[in-house]
Amino acid sequence: MNLHRKLQQREAEGKPLRVGLIGAGKFGSMYLSQVRRTPGVRLVAVADLAPPRARAALEKVGWEAGELNAKSFEDGARGGGVHLTDDAMAMIASPHLDIVIDATGSPAAGIAHVLACCEHGKHIVMVNVEADALAGPLLARRAEQAGIVYSLAYGDQPALICEMVDWARAAGFEVVAAGKGTKYLPEYHASTPDTVWPYYGFSPEMVAAGDFNAQMFNSFLDGTKSAIEMAAVSNATGLLPAPQGLAFPPCGVDDLARVLRPREEGGMLHHRGQVEVISSVERDGRPVFRDLRWGVYVTFAADSDYVRRCFKEYGLVTDPIGNTSALYKPYHLIGLELGISVASVGVRGEPTGAPIDWHGDVVATSKRALRAGEVLDGEGGFTVYGRLMAARESVAGGYLPLGLAHKVKLKADVPAGQPVRWRDVEFDDASQAVRFRREMEAAWAGQAQPRAA
Ligand SMILES: NC(=O)c1ccc[n+]([C@@H]2O[C@H](COP(=O)([O-])OP(=O)(O)OC[C@H]3O[C@@H](n4cnc5c(N)ncnc54)[C@H](O)[C@@H]3O)[C@@H](O)[C@H]2O)c1
Ligand SMILES: N[C@@H](CCO)C(=O)O
Known part of the structure; x- marks a missing residue:
């Protein structure tokens, strides 16, 4: 350094x-x-x-x-x-x-x-x-x-994850999974700026003393930010989302290597080389032991007897067969460590992570039954949350990217928990963001994107 x-x-x-x-x-x-x-x-x-x-x-x-x-x-x-x-x-x-x-x-x-x-x-x-x-x-x-x-x-989790993925690959390891921790329960998908603080764990005194945007913090809780961040990591690393999106398995740091490995080996992953977010609470609300709520992780494979032996000799925590291990960073420091990007860009001319292809997308999904005439209010709001999806599925389904679900009026009813489609909303064809996104969809249309095996 x-x-x-x-x-x-x-x-x-x-x-x-x-x-x-x-x-x-x-x-x-x-x-x-x-x-x-x-x-x-x-x-x-x-x-x-x-x-x-x-x-x-x-x-x-x-x-x-x-x-x-x-x-x-x-x-x-x-x-x-x-x-x-x-x-x-x-x-x-x-x-x-x-x-x-x-x-x-x-x-x-x-x-x-x-x-x-x-x-x-x-x-x-x-x-x-x-x-x-x-x-x-x-x-x-x-x-x-x-x-x-x-x-x-x-400082935000995607760049920290990209760094760990780069570390593992540059050291010759296959990355099995990478991602972050968050506090997740299925009911949080319906959370709104009115319900966020008790779920988030902030007391009224903490909220009053802080400088927090309730809608932004609700997007951290309702699954949106996790989907956004894993789309960013997927696009920057080539690790692919599972077909069902994020599963948010409850998992503590000592269990990373056991849980974040493929299903056929006893873990929960859909495929090797996956992005996934782990929850700091069990589904019944109990805290996970040694959780990773604020951190990031990577799991990586040994793939030879010699390396498996090295893992054992040097005290790495592994899955039961000793082939997968994990590293994690317990915290991300948000803007406090943004200077690393500024310095890397300024003195080395290198990004701290950047998209290399288009694999992951975030689709606007209804938080409740929505009626024609309602106006969508974007990340962390009252109407939609973001769901991670393979970009090819999102485009093929005609789904509305979450980033465009801002101040757009619904033309059709959308049942609770369903992806919103482009054709369900009145969007402004002339807006730069709509045009640019459409251009990206067209630019990638002819390209064969890898499919999760
Ligand atoms: N707050 C966190 O803990 C946190 C953590 C990780 C990442 N982030 C990321 O940081 C970013 C900002 O989040 P935040 O929590 O600081 O939000 P915030 O609402 O507290 O701050 C956003 C600021 O940007 C200004 N702004 C908005 N649009 C603007 C425009 N077009 N031109 C000039 N100024 C504009 C607003 O006036 C506001 O002061 C987001 O991308 C978020 O994902 C935030
Ligand atoms: N990503 C964090 C929030 C701010 O980075 C979370 O999932 O709670």
Whole structure:
């Protein structure tokens, strides 16, 4: 690991990485708290729909009011403080920064931001995994053509999983499964922003003292974020979802190698090389022993007597036959560790994970019986949750991607628990996000995508 040394060099040479953040919410705030302590990185500007909220976020995490008065992007780049703006597009177009971070969570805005980064030659760190799940494979292709780096965001679980998958493969292991932990019960699929906090485990005092968006956090709970994240991992690693989507098996860290292996070997996987999310609670609500609620894992195979023996000699926890083992990371640090992506992109020119093909998709699925005339309200809302599906199944079924289930009116009733189809909604053909997604569907239509065996 030499990122810190390279950043120090940048600092010493007076050539800091010049960074602009879009979206100063919870994730953005966590990054803002760390960037001021990071050598070799200069925060030039923050763009948010509400600049006063951005100012409040910066001050809350320790910035002095006097550090927030840069008059322009140029002023910010020269060290005159941070420039606050509501104009993300102007920030991306500015020649005074090198790396843009999208931490808005808005799929349509994310697509627009990446395309603007391509146009203006800015690297993009995509915290906005909602946009990545909607159109990441084509966005990454566009970024490559434009000569910029498109990177998943370290600190969120997908990039941490990509790192573990890369570790295993680069060390010569076959990856059997990879994924993350979360708190899951089947009833959470119907959760709404009104019911999220007790399920999530936050007391009213914690909610009152924090800076949380109830709809965003509900998307972490109702299965949507898990589906989005596993679509991102699938597209970035080639690991495929099971045909039924995510099964959320309850599993503790000592059981990873036993549970996350194929069914025919005694585990629960549909196939080798699968993405899966494990639950920190048993189906009856009891806590799982040594759960991985906040973490990520990879299971990998030995595939030779010699390596199986090494696993034993060096104390690895394995499945009963000693062929599969696991590594895990107990936590993800959200925006607090986003600097790893910024540094990797800025000093190495390498993403911390990026889509390489289109395998996984997230389909809008009704939380309850929906009636024609109702308006869908996107990730974590009252009407739909996201279900992971193979991209080929999603396209063949004509299903509506979750990232487009925003402010669209239903033309038909949808029974509870069913995927919504494109033909069930009135969508705006002229919108950039709809056009871009349609373009991705067309671009991949003729390509043979691998099918889970
Ligand atoms: N909160 C978490 O714990 C967490 C964890 C992992 C990943 N994330 C990811 O971080 C991203 C943001 O989540 P959050 O919880 O910080 O949400 P949030 O609602 O707290 O913050 C989003 C911010 O972006 C701003 N914004 C929205 N659209 C914008 C636009 N078009 N232009 C400029 N600003 C815009 C909003 O005003 C808001 O301040 C999402 O992609 C989410 O998946 C969040
Ligand atoms: N991914 C986390 C939330 C924030 O990353 C979860 O599943 O609860």
